Amino acid sequence: MAELTRLSNGLTVAIDPMPGAQSAAIGLHAFVGSRSEPDGKGGLAHLVEHMVFKGTRSRGARAIAEAIEDVGGTLNAWTSRDQTSFHARTLAPDVGLALELIADLVRAPKLDEAELEREKLVILSELGECLDAPDDLIHDRLFEAAFGDQPLARPVLGSEPSILELTRQDCAAWLSDQYRPDRLVISAAGKVNPAQILQLAEALFGDLEATSASSNELAIFLGGTRSDRRSAEQTHLALGFRGLPASDDQAPALFAQAVGGGMSSRLFQELREERGLAYSIYAWTQGFADTGLFAVNLAADKGRATEALNLALATIEQAATDLSEAELNRARAQVEAGIQMALETPQGRADAMARSIEIFGRIMTVDEMLAEIRAVDASAARQAGQAMLAGPRAIASIGGKLALAA
Amino acid sequence: MAELTRLSNGLTVAIDPMPGAQSAAIGLHAFVGSRSEPDGKGGLAHLVEHMVFKGTRSRGARAIAEAIEDVGGTLNAWTSRDQTSFHARTLAPDVGLALELIADLVRAPKLDEAELEREKLVILSELGECLDAPDDLIHDRLFEAAFGDQPLARPVLGSEPSILELTRQDCAAWLSDQYRPDRLVISAAGKVNPAQILQLAEALFGDLEATSASSNELAIFLGGTRSDRRSAEQTHLALGFRGLPASDDQAPALFAQAVGGGMSSRLFQELREERGLAYSIYAWTQGFADTGLFAVNLAADKGRATEALNLALATIEQAATDLSEAELNRARAQVEAGIQMALETPQGRADAMARSIEIFGRIMTVDEMLAEIRAVDASAARQAGQAMLAGPRAIASIGGKLALAA
Numbered sequence: 001m002a003e004l005t006r007l008s009n010g011l012t013v014a015i016d017p018m019p020g021a022q023s024a025a026i027g028l029h030a031f032v033g034s035r036s037e038p039d040g041k042g043g044l045a046h047l048v049e050h051m052v053f054k055g056t057r058s059r060g061a062r063a064i065a066e067a068i069e070d071v072g073g074t075l076n077a078w079t080s081r082d083q084t085s086f087h088a089r090t091l092a093p094d095v096g097l098a099l100e101l102i103a104d105l106v107r108a109p110k111l112d113e114a115e116l117e118r119e120k121l122v123i124l125s126e127l128g129e130c131l132d133a134p135d136d137l138i139h140d141r142l143f144e145a146a147f148g149d150q151p152l153a154r155p156v157l158g159s160e161p162s163i164l165e166l167t168r169q170d171c172a173a174w175l176s177d178q179y180r181p182d183r184l185v186i187s188a189a190g191k192v193n194p195a196q197i198l199q200l201a202e203a204l205f206g207d208l209e210a211t212s213a214s215s216n217e218l219a220i221f222l223g224g225t226r227s228d229r230r231s232a233e234q235t236h237l238a239l240g241f242r243g244l245p246a247s248d249d250q251a252p253a254l255f256a257q258a259v260g261g262g263m264s265s266r267l268f269q270e271l272r273e274e275r276g277l278a279y280s281i282y283a284w285t286q287g288f289a290d291t292g293l294f295a296v297n298l299a300a301d302k303g304r305a306t307e308a309l310n311l312a313l314a315t316i317e318q319a320a321t322d323l324s325e326a327e328l329n330r331a332r333a334q335v336e337a338g339i340q341m342a343l344e345t346p347q348g349r350a351d352a353m354a355r356s357i358e359i360f361g362r363i364m365t366v367d368e369m370l371a372e373i374r375a376v377d378a379s380a381a382r383q384a385g386q387a388m389l390a391g392p393r394a395i396a397s398i399g400g401k402l403a404l405a406a
Numbered sequence: 407m408a409e410l411t412r413l414s415n416g417l418t419v420a421i422d423p424m425p426g427a428q429s430a431a432i433g434l435h436a437f438v439g440s441r442s443e444p445d446g447k448g449g450l451a452h453l454v455e456h457m458v459f460k461g462t463r464s465r466g467a468r469a470i471a472e473a474i475e476d477v478g479g480t481l482n483a484w485t486s487r488d489q490t491s492f493h494a495r496t497l498a499p500d501v502g503l504a505l506e507l508i509a510d511l512v513r514a515p516k517l518d519e520a521e522l523e524r525e526k527l528v529i530l531s532e533l534g535e536c537l538d539a540p541d542d543l544i545h546d547r548l549f550e551a552a553f554g555d556q557p558l559a560r561p562v563l564g565s566e567p568s569i570l571e572l573t574r575q576d577c578a579a580w581l582s583d584q585y586r587p588d589r590l591v592i593s594a595a596g597k598v599n600p601a602q603i604l605q606l607a608e609a610l611f612g613d614l615e616a617t618s619a620s621s622n623e624l625a626i627f628l629g630g631t632r633s634d635r636r637s638a639e640q641t642h643l644a645l646g647f648r649g650l651p652a653s654d655d656q657a658p659a660l661f662a663q664a665v666g667g668g669m670s671s672r673l674f675q676e677l678r679e680e681r682g683l684a685y686s687i688y689a690w691t692q693g694f695a696d697t698g699l700f701a702v703n704l705a706a707d708k709g710r711a712t713e714a715l716n717l718a719l720a721t722i723e724q725a726a727t728d729l730s731e732a733e734l735n736r737a738r739a740q741v742e743a744g745i746q747m748a749l750e751t752p753q754g755r756a757d758a759m760a761r762s763i764e765i766f767g768r769i770m771t772v773d774e775m776l777a778e779i780r781a782v783d784a785s786a787a788r789q790a791g792q793a794m795l796a797g798p799r800a801i802a803s804i805g806g807k808l809a810l811a812a
Contacts, residue, residue: 020426023747053669054679061679065670070736072743074668091743121682121707128639129685129705132805134538231637233534262480263459264471273460273467276527279535299535301527330475337478337497341429345751399538 002189002353002363005198009210011181013201014353014363016189018346024095024190025346026197027087028102029354031183034158035081035151035288036216040165043123043158046079047166048174049086050123052105053077054115059104061115067101075101079156081143082216082288083358089347092191096200099186103204106179111171120163127157134236134398135280135299137228142238142295145226146394152219152288180213181205187354190346218290223392232399235305239312240295242391244384246287246359250335251384252294254376256283257331259319259385260296264330267296270315277301277308283316287359294388306402309395320385328378335373339366408595408759408769411604415616417587419607420759420769422595424752430501430596431752432603433493434508435760437589440564441487441557441694442622447576449529449564451584452485454577455492456529458511459483460521465510467521473507481507485562487549488622488694489764495753498597502606505592509610512585517574526569533563540642540804541686541705543634548644548701551632552800558625558694586619587611593760596752624696629798638805641711645718646701648797650790652693652765656741657790658700660782662689663737665725665791666702670736673702676721683707683714689722693765700794712808715801726791734784741779745772 002016037044054061068075073090075098086105088098130136140155147153157163184205188197221242243252260267260283271277281298296316300308319327342348343366356364364372408422443450460467474481479496481504492511494504536542546561553559563569590611594603627648649658666673666689677683687704702722706714725733748754749772762770770778 018426020424021750023743023750062670062675065668065675066736069668069670069740072739072741074740089747091746118680118682122678122685125640125683125705125707126685128707129541131639132540132642132705135535233537234531236538262471262475264468264475269468269471272528274524276524277531279528279532299531299538301531301534330472333478334475334480335478337429340497341495344427344429 003194004357004363007181007202007206009181009206009208011205011208012185012357013198014185014187014357015192015194015197016349016353017192017194018190018349021190021346023089023091023346024188024192025087025089025350026095026098026186026188027085027350027354028106029185029187029358030084030179031082031358032178032213033080033082033084034154034156035219036178037151037154040162041170042154042162044166044170044174045084046156046158047119047123047163048171049077049079049084050119051111051116051171052109054119055110055112056104056108057110058108064101064105068098071097073098081152081156095188095192096196099197099200099204106175109175111168113168116168116171123157123163124160127160130157134232138236138238138297138396138398141226141228141396141398142240142394145224145396146221146240146293147219148222148224150219151217178213180211181208182212185354185357187350189349189353219288221291221293221392223394226396227401228398230398234299235302235400235402236299236398237305237309237402238295238297238396239309240293240394241388243285243292243294243388244287245290245292248287249376250372251376251380252292252388253285254328254331254335254373255323255381255385256285256294257335258323258327258381259283259316261331262334266315266319267312271298271308271311277304277311281312302400305400309402316385317389320382320389323378323382323385325378328376328381332373332376336370339369409600410763410769413587413608413612415587415612415614417611417614418591418763419604420591420593420763421598421600421603422755422759423598423600424596424755427596427752429495429497429752430594430598431493431495431756432501432504432592432594433491433756433760434512435591435593435764436490436585437488437764438584438619439486439488439490440560440562441625442584443557443560446568447572448560448568450572450576450580451490452562452564453525453529453569453572454580455483455485455490456525457517457522457577458515460525461516461518462510462514463516464514470507470511474504477503479504487558487562501594501598502602505603505606505610512581515581517577519574522574522577529563529569530566533566533569536563540638544642544644544703544802544804547632547634547802547804548646548800551630551802552627552646552699553625554628554630556625557623584619586617587614588618591760591763593756595755595759625694627697627699627798629800632802633807634804636804640705641708641806641808642705642804643711643715643808644701644703644802645715646699646800647794649691649698649700649794650693651696651698654693655782656778657782657786658698658794659691660734660737660741660779661729661787661791662691662700663741664729664733664787665689665722667737668740672721672725673718677704677714677717683710683717708806711806715808722791723795726788726795729784729788729791731784734782734787738779738782742776745775
């Protein structure tokens with residue numbers, strides 16, 4: 001049974017012991033990412049995520065790596081537009097060590113100047129790898145097309161000039177201003193002892209001062225186009241629409257699942273199976289606190305990319321008018337089974353709890369999650385589809401020029 | 407407790423019921439892949455894997471997709487150089503349906519001519535996506551550098567000309583010649599009823615004639631270089647050495663783990679942490695029936711790629727002479743924990759059983775797997791490293807020219 005505790009400073013601790021597990025997953029989730037960066041500081045959230053691994057007051061970078069890997073564990077981190085997550089997988093006895101290491105990283109990093117300059121080179125290499133991966137890069141281009149100059153449009157990695165200008169002071173200020181207890185969640189699942197985790201959480205984070213971080217500027221999906229002219233074998237495309245915030249109902253997600261979530265979906269059947277227009281073709285939604293996105297991604301032969309894009313648009317427009325109850329039932333079955341399977345693993349449970357706390361401030365039970373899915377019928381999904389299609393559009397492309405039919 | 411059964415025609419069934427699971431994983435693994443393709447038929451194994459999804463005598467492509475997704479399951483497949491795998495994830499009640507579908511795919515595919523021509527377009531798009539993903543493509547280039555003109559060097563996807571020439575007859579002959587019971591394994595784990603799976607396996611595959619497939623030409627790691635001049639932001643590199651067959655001991659794998667398997671490894675510390683030369687840097691091994699590969703992959707700034715490659719080589723050469731017991735202990739802990747965590751999920755168990763049967767003809771217990779790892783000490787790992795480094799070298803690059811110091 002999952003338990004949620006709030007420390008007196010506001011930091012949330014979620015723990016879900018799983019009887020059958022031999023291992024554990026534990027993470028610290030800071031609900032702050034690139035969209036909260038000050039203007040001109042693009043890439044700061046991600047740079048800080050890297051820099052804390054470069055050494056703390058008591059451990060060098062090598063000692064951090066050795067401490068977790070000596071016990072066969074893994075410790076990783078990622079940064080998104082609205083979150084920075086530090087997460088470990090360990091065998092059962094080592095979950096406390098993992099939390100101690102994470103606390104050391106985010107509370108006592110050295111932020112050494114020489115290390116900072118070296119880590120910028122690593123991040124420039126990471127940026128180069130992203131620019132070499134059009135199926136990855138197209139997401140950044142879509143956000144730029146959708147959100148224009150707003151902070152939410154900013155790529156998580158930043159740009160070469162913005163990365164090079166970041167300073168030690170920027171990193172230190174980011175940590176002290178943004179890693180505030182009211183937006184920090186420790187989430188642990190698997191073979192864990194709740195009393196031990198809670199005691200450790202209190203010891204490691206209980207003294208963090210209970211100030212709040214400033215909130216984000218509201219984002220508005222504006223729409224537009226963004227063509228990246230770099231050469232590629234295929235034309236990589238994304239077509240996006242204004243979606244709903246993460247806390248809203250599940251109708252947009254089920255619409256996306258039905259039109260492009262699996263191999264029985266309309267987009268897969270129409271574009272890939274019927275016409276051989278694309279290998280990768282899928283629809284997805286993403287929710288933020290204030291807005292959301294519904295999008296279709298595909299990669300197609302250069303000579304057929306415009307045809308593919310127009311057919312994808314026609315297919316989702318059609319689905320918004322006549323998506324059937326049978327199609328919606330299938331989408332629901334896929335989402336429900338996906339939730340149940342994800343919750344079988346420690347990592348899946350720990351992530352789901354963190355996500356639920358971020359959006360709703362509490363841990364949703366499996367039954368609540370399933371009930372949310374079951375509450376959506378075909379009519380609600382069609383309405384969600386129509387509402388999203390009626391709004392502005394964002395189109396991003398890499399490796400080709402194209403035109404959307406009027 | 408995992409059970410292995412051989413049907414009278416030689417097909418192997420491995421079943422591992424997991425008490426805590428709510429879902430199941432089931433797969434059919436054919437131990438045949440692109441390396442067994444006749445000359446001039448590059449991409450055939452993979453095309454067949456695609457074509458069986460395009461319709462059977464009793465189901466169209468859409469009906470196949472709907473059947474599994476109606477119950478929230480997933481059914482996918484992949485092809486490698488020595489394996490073709492069809493695998494499903496379902497909730498517990500639907501595992502039998504999944505096996506029925508897989509049997510229908512591989513035993514009664516229609517192989518329709520019009521569908522074949524359309525599916526070639528899908529695969530050409532897949533090939534284009536692969537060419538657009540240098541971190542993926544570099545693996546193909548490394549195999550070409552290592553194995554020259556031999557079948558093992560052939561890319562799984564084939565090439566545009568080879569794909570376009572494949573026929574319905576090629577596909578039919580491939581299925582009847584290669585999908586023989588002595589190289590087929592059904593592997594199921596999770597919430598499964600062994601008696602039900604076994605009965606189904608017998609009913610669906612028991613009548614398959616007990617003939618054997620022809621065996622592969624032995625592959626020899628020759629070494630060489632392969633430079634792909636396509637443009638890229640980073641130079642993507644792979645440096646490979648002759649490794650051991652999959653059935654051999656674990657010393658090469660532990661050497662690879664210690665030199666480049668985690669963030670405490672020598673390559674990560676030397677190239678990334680100490681010098682900021684690369685974001686991605688890792689070592690790996692892969693074993694086949696007759697040969698193996700030990701390799702280091704990295705992506706680096708164009709101006710520093712030669713430096714990165716030479717330092718990577720010097721780092722592994724150094725490790726082959728002085729890798730310490732502490733480093734080897736850490737590598738062992740990582741591999742052991744990785745095995746234990748993988749075996750917590752239905753998919754991880756089903757895959758591990760199939761792999762064990764492919765290599766050893768039986769299911770290894772967790773204890774046996776762990777004992778294999780524990781049998782390797784630092785001296786054995788160093789010797790494995792020295793032996794691999796003494797052999798020929800394969801170097802592949804994309805997006806840059808480079809030179810290896812003498």
